[in-house]
Amino acid sequence: MDRLTEMEAFATVVDQGGFTDAAKKMGISKSAVSKHVSALEARLGARLLNRTTRRVSPTEIGLAYYDRARRVLNDAGEADALVTSMQVAPSGLLRISVATDFGVNLLSPVLGDFLQEYPEVTVNMVLNNRYVELISEGFDMAxxxxxxxxxxxxxRKLTETAKRMIASPRYFEKYGRPTKIDDLNDHKLLHYSNQSNGNVWKITAPSGERRQVRSAGWLTVNDGQSLLHAAIAGLGIAYLPSFLYADAMKKGQVEEAMPDLPMETLGIYAVYPPGRFTQPKVRAFIDFLAETFADKGPDNW
Structure with missing residues (x-):
């Protein structure tokens, strides 16, 4: 007889407390359940159940075997579910949390391609600049x-982005260009207002030392695109990821403020709740993003 079927029959008898209810649960006859359990006991050479006219209960050996058997059966069920899920076409509502700058500039333009490829998926993309709790707030991924x-x-790491201090040629003509990190204290800085550490820039010096620059700044705003526009307008120096400033730099609208500093890089990740297997809609979207951004970053945007 099939070993898993024998284990399932025995575990179901223990769960249900008898052969009659176990037969109903499994959808087979009571005699078939009894034959499976008897075959299991014969193969193992041990009595697993105490049988009386009123009740059925596991022996000491049977109880120990039940614990292991139940784990095996659960793993087998999850393995079947995994295969099934991987063959199911992605569908349903996909809730995504995305940082505003990345969502507006890079994700929004390619969402249409994903939805055309997976028409059974609907997307609810929430743009914000705060750290969301995926599970408690009902997000599938971020x-x-x-x-x-x-x-x-x-x-899953999708790509990287460089992070540089940039300003317009007009700004450098008017205020000069900083030549060392301490010079930034005398310049007009443009800050994100959503940074947890306030108006602080963490910069790597040529020596490799990590330095912090604290300044109130001339403009503080919670949107990177607005900071880029301010930098292009000559209002100050912004510290931005390359996916925001790359086009403006190609057009000569901004230049790097301190090109001799080591390049800072930031990883761009798809994150999702842990589990034995990933939902098809989540897996499909992450694969799509990985392919979309495969040839991007850190400076190639």
């Missing part, structure tokens, strides 16, 4: 830029 804070989530 796109995060920079260091990952929550190690309990699964993550």
């Amino acid at each position: 796109i995060r830029v920079g260091e990952l804070e929550d190690s309990t989530l699964k993550a």
Whole structure:
């Protein structure tokens, strides 16, 4: 007889407390359940169940065997579910949390391609600049830029972005160009208002030392695109990811403020809740993003 079927019959008898209810649960006859359990006991050479006219209960050996058998059966069920899920076409609502800058500039333009490829999927993309709790807030996944804070989530690195200090040629003509990190204290800086550490820039010096620049700044705003526009307008120096400033730099609208500094890079990740297997809609979207951004970053945007 099939070993898994024998184990399932025995475990179901224990779960249901008898052969009659186990037969109903499995959808087979009571005699078939009894034959499976008897075959299992014969193969193992041990009595697993105490049988009386009123009740059925596992022996000491049977109880120990039940614990292991139930694990095997659960793993087998999950294995079947995994194969089934991987063959099912992606469908349903996909809720995504995305940092505003990345969502507006890079994700929104390619969403149409994904939806055309997977017409059974609907997307609810929430743009925000705060750290969301995926599970408690009902998100299937998030796109995060920079260091990952929550190690309990699964993550797949999609690409990287450089981060540089940039300003317009007009600004440098009027205020000069900083030549060392300390010079930034005398310049007009443009800040993100959603940084947890306030108006602080963390910069790597040519020596490799990590330095912090603190300044109130001339303009503080919670949107990177607005900071880029301010930098292009000559209002100050912004510290931005390359996916925001790359086009403006190609057009000569901005230049790097301190090109001799080591290049800072930030990882761009798809993160999603842990589990034995990934939902088809989540897996499909992450694969799509990985392919879309395969030839991007850190400076190639």
